[in-house]
Amino acid sequence: MGKIIAIGGGEIGRPxxxxxxxxxxxxxxxxxxxxxxxxxxxxxLLFIPTAxxxxxxxxxxxxxxxxxxxxxxxxxxYLSDNSLTKRQVENIVLSHDAIYVGGGNxxxxxxxxxxxxxxxxxKQAHERGIVLSGLSAGSICWFSYGNSDSRKFxxxxxxxxxxxxxxxxxxxxxxxxxTELHRQADLKRVMKTTSKxxxxxxxxxxxxxxDGKYRIIKSRPSAKARxxxxxxxxxxxxxxxATESYKDLLKLTQK
Numbered sequence: 001m002g003k004i005i006a007i008g009g010g011e012i013g014r015p016x017x018x019x020x021x022x023x024x025x026x027x028x029x030x031x032x033x034x035x036x037x038x039x040x041x042x043x044x045l046l047f048i049p050t051a052x053x054x055x056x057x058x059x060x061x062x063x064x065x066x067x068x069x070x071x072x073x074x075x076x077x078y079l080s081d082n083s084l085t086k087r088q089v090e091n092i093v094l095s096h097d098a099i100y101v102g103g104g105n106x107x108x109x110x111x112x113x114x115x116x117x118x119x120x121x122x123k124q125a126h127e128r129g130i131v132l133s134g135l136s137a138g139s140i141c142w143f144s145y146g147n148s149d150s151r152k153f154x155x156x157x158x159x160x161x162x163x164x165x166x167x168x169x170x171x172x173x174x175x176x177x178x179t180e181l182h183r184q185a186d187l188k189r190v191m192k193t194t195s196k197x198x199x200x201x202x203x204x205x206x207x208x209x210x211d212g213k214y215r216i217i218k219s220r221p222s223a224k225a226r227x228x229x230x231x232x233x234x235x236x237x238x239x240x241x242a243t244e245s246y247k248d249l250l251k252l253t254q255k
Contacts, residue, residue, distance in 0.1 A: 002126035002127065002129060002132065002168065002209070002211070003037045003126075003129060003130075003131045003132065003209065003210050003211075004126070004131075004132045004133065004142050004168060004169065004207075004208070004209040005030065005033060005034050005037070005131065005132075005133040005206050005207070005208050005209075005217075006133070006134070006135075006139035006142050006143070006169070006173065006199075006201070006206060006207045006209075007027060007030055007133065007134065007135035007136075007138070007139050007175075007201070007205070007206040008135065008136075008139065008175045008176060008177060008200075008201025008202050008203055008204070008205045008206065008223075008225075009103075009135055009136055009175050009176040009179065009201070009202070009203035009204070010026040010027040010030075010135060010203045010204045010219065010220075011023040011024055011025060011026045011027070012025055012026070012027060012031070012061060012062065012065040013025045013061055013064065013065055014057075014058070014061045015057075015061075025065065026203065026204050026219055026220065027135070027204060027206075027219045028065075028068075028069065028219060029217070029218070029219040030204070030206045030217055030218070030219045031065070031066065031069050031133075032069055032070070033206075033208060033217055034069075034098055034100065034131055034133045035069055035070050035071060035098070037098070037131045037208075037210070038097040038098050038131050040097050042072035043070075043071055043072060043097035043098055044071065044072055044073045044074075044075070044095075044096045044097050044098070045066050045071040045073070045074045045075070045096060045097070045098050045099070045100055046074075046075055046076075046077055046092065046093065046096035046098070046099045046100070047059055047062045047063075047066075047074055047075065047076050047077070047099075047100050047101075047102065048076075048077045048079075048099065048100070048101045048102065048118070048134075048138075049062075049076060049077075049078070049102045049104075050077075050079050050080075050101075050102075050104075050108070050109040050112050050113065050118075051101070051102055051103055051104030051105050051106060051108065051109040051136075051137035051138065052102050052103065052104035052105075053080065053104070053105075053108075054076075054078045054079065054080040055102075055104075056076075058102055059074075059076045062074060062100065062102065066100070071098070075092075075096070077089070077092055077093070077118075079112055079113075079116055079118070082116070084116065086116060086117030086120075086121075089116055089117050089118055089121050090117065090120070090121040090124065093118070093121040093122060093124070093125050093130075094121065094124060094125055094128065094130070096130065097130065097131065098130065098131035098132075098133060099122070099125060099130060099131065099132050099133065099134075100133050100134050100138065101132075101133070101134030101137065101138030101139075101141055102134065102135075102136075102137070102138050103134075103135055103136030103137045103138055104136070104137050105137065106136075106137040106140050106141070106146055106148040106163045107148060107161065107163050109137055109141065110141065110163060110164065110165065113141075119166055122141075122166060123166060123168070126168055132168070135175065136175045136176065139173060139175050139201070139206075139207075140163060140165055140173050140175065141165045141166055142165060142166055142168045142169050142173075143165045143166075143167070143168070143169045143170075143171055143172060143173040143199070144164070144165060144167045144169070144170050144171060144172065144196060145162050145163065145164055145165060145171075145172040145173070145194060145196070146162070146163045146165055146172065146173045146174070146175075147160050147162065147172065147173065147174040147175075147183060147186065147187050147190055147198070148160060148161050148162070148163040149180070149183075159186065160182075160183060160186040160187070160190060162190050162193060162194070168209075169199075169207070169209060169249070169253070170196065170253045171196050171197050171198060171199050171252075171253045172190070172191070172194055172196050172197070172198040172199070173198065173199050173200075173201070174187050174198055174199070174200040174201070174228075175201055176201075176202075176203060177200040177201060177202050177224075177226065178202035178203060178223070178224070179202070179203050183200075184200075187200065187228065188235055191228065191229065191230055191235070192230060196229075196253070197227055197228065197229040197252075197253055197254070197255060198226075198227070198228040198229065199225065199226070199227060199228075199240075199252070200225070200226040200227075200228055200237075201225050201226075202220075202223040202224050202225070203220075203223065204218055204219045204220035204223040205217075205218050205219075205220075205223040205224060205225050205242075206218070207225065209249055210246060212248070212249050212250070213246035213247060213248060213249055214246060214247060214248075214249045214252055215242070215243055215244070215245065215246050215247065216240050216241065216242040216243065217242060218242050224239055224240075225239070225240040225242070226238060226239055226240060227239075227240050227252065229255050231255050240252070
């Protein structure tokens with residue numbers, strides 16, 4: 001059934017835009033779980049920065065952070081120049097122990113993946129037990145749909161769009177639920193267009209899926225996860241508690 005860690009958001013030490021230093025590292029406890037799920041002594045990590053337009057600066061931040069977490073190597077998969085064949089993409093994806101997808105423009109990322117065969121390669125990775133992970137765009141991609149701010153990259157609009165993901169988790173996903181408050185209001189509107197439930201994650205919160213079971217993990221005690229859906233004309237928001245034990249994923253994704 002595969003292994004997935006979908007992270008709602010959080011910083012990993014990127015430079016501040018004004019040049020005054022670095023953002024704090026917030027997700028180490030969650031990222032360490034990615035390492036553990038590989039069950040390897042010296043696991044390798046593939047970083048896919050498609051959503052950030054193959055940002056090399058982003059790769060350097062990810063490389064520094066995940067080297068400290070314990071990965072033996074962190075390799076980027078750049079797709080912008082269209083130089084790789086679908087077979088080459090598949091070989092690269094399947095030759096790593098874990099995959100981490102970065103944030104950014106989710107809609108552009110999914111379109112690029114489908115054009116270059118990344119979507120099919122990642123589904124194969126899931127079947128083989130390679131750990132799939134990421135935050136923001138990199139968490140939306142594992143779900144059937146995502147509540148995405150991709151329009152801001154093309155038109156500057158704050159209105160969210162429903163982006164189709166890989167469908168490995170049968171729900172709609174909303175990241176950054178606590179820090180980007182416009183998502184909360186817009187999610188209510190977007191949820192009227194789907195019969196599925198939404199999994200809304202605060203920053204520093206992740207949904208960990210393992211062989212058809214799930215649990216919520218956190219790197220900040222006050223962070224929360226929520227199950228959200230419309231039923232009988234009512235908009236229902238239920239907190240999903242963080243537990244050590246795993247529960248049935250199918251029940252989570254049903255109303």
